[in-house]
Amino acid sequence: MATHWTIDHVCGHQADKDLSHKAADERAGFARWLATRDCTACWQAARTTDTDDTATWIAGRRAAEQEAADTWAHQFDMQPLTGTDKAVQWATRCRHQLVTAAHTSLVIEGDLDEQAWQDIEQAARTIGRAGWWIDQRDADPTDLPELVAAATTADRPHENPF
Numbered sequence: 604m605a606t607h608w609t610i611d612h613v614c615g616h617q618a619d620k621d622l623s624h625k626a627a628d629e630r631a632g633f634a635r636w637l638a639t640r641d642c643t644a645c646w647q648a649a650r651t652t653d654t655d656d657t658a659t660w661i662a663g664r665r666a667a668e669q670e671a672a673d674t675w676a677h678q679f680d681m682q683p684l685t686g687t688d689k690a691v692q693w694a695t696r697c698r699h700q701l702v703t704a705a706h707t708s709l710v711i712e713g714d715l716d717e718q719a720w721q722d723i724e725q726a727a728r729t730i731g732r733a734g735w736w737i738d739q740r741d742a743d744p745t746d747l748p749e750l751v752a753a754a755t756t757a758d759r760p761h762e763n764p765f
Contacts, residue, residue, distance in 0.1 A: 608634040616642040665696075672699035679724070685760055686733030694733035697740040702727055704744035713745070726751040732758045 606623035608630065620637065622630045641649065672695045675681075681698065684691045702724070709715040709723075730736070730751060735758040739750055 605630070608637075610634060610637045610642075612637070612642040612645070613639060614641040614645040616645065618642050668696050668699075672696045675699050675703070679728075681728055682731050684733040684736065685731050690733040690737060694736035698727075698736040701736070701739055701742060701744060701747060705747035708744045709747070723748050723751060726754075729759045730754050731760045 604627040606621060608620050608622055610618050610620050612618065620634070622633060625633050640646065669692060676695060676699065684694050684698070686694065705723070706720065710717065710720045727747065735754060742750060
C-alpha cells in the first residue's frame with residue numbers, strides 16, 4: 604500500500620505528502636480530501652491576509668462603537684470612568700451596551716415606567732470604576748437594577764459626579 608501520495612490541490616499547486624501516519628484504509632480518502640484544499644503555502648498566505656483584514660475590520664468596528672459610546676455618555680451625562688486608558692475605553696463601550704440594552708428590555712419592551720428607569724439610570728450614572736462595567740459585560744440587561752443596587756462605594760468613586 605502506498606504511503607506517499609502526490610496531491611493536486613485546488614489552488615493549482617502539487618505537493619508530495621507522506622501519509623504513512625494514516626492507517627492504510629484511510630490514506631486514499633485523506634488524499635482525496637487534501638485535494639479539495641489549498642496547499643500549505645496558499646493556506647498560510649490566505650490566513651495571513653485574512654488576519655490583517657480581520658484586524659482592520661475589528662479596529663474600525665471598535666472605533667465606531669467607541670464613538671457611539673462616547674456620544675451617548677455625553678448625551679446622558681454619564682460620568683467619566685476611572686481606570687487605565689484601555690480599561691476606560693472598553694468599559695465605556697460595555698456601559699453603553701448594557702444600559703441601552705437594559706432600557707430597551709425594561710422600558711421599551713417591558714413594563715417599567717419612565718420614572719423608575721430614571722432612578723436606575725441615576726444609580727448607574729454614579730458608578731465610575733471601569734472595572735465594574737467590564738465585569739458586568741455579560742450580564743443580562745434586565746438585571747441592571749439589581750446590579751447597580753449592589754455596587755459598592757468603591758465602584759462609586761465620587762459622591763457627586765458632576
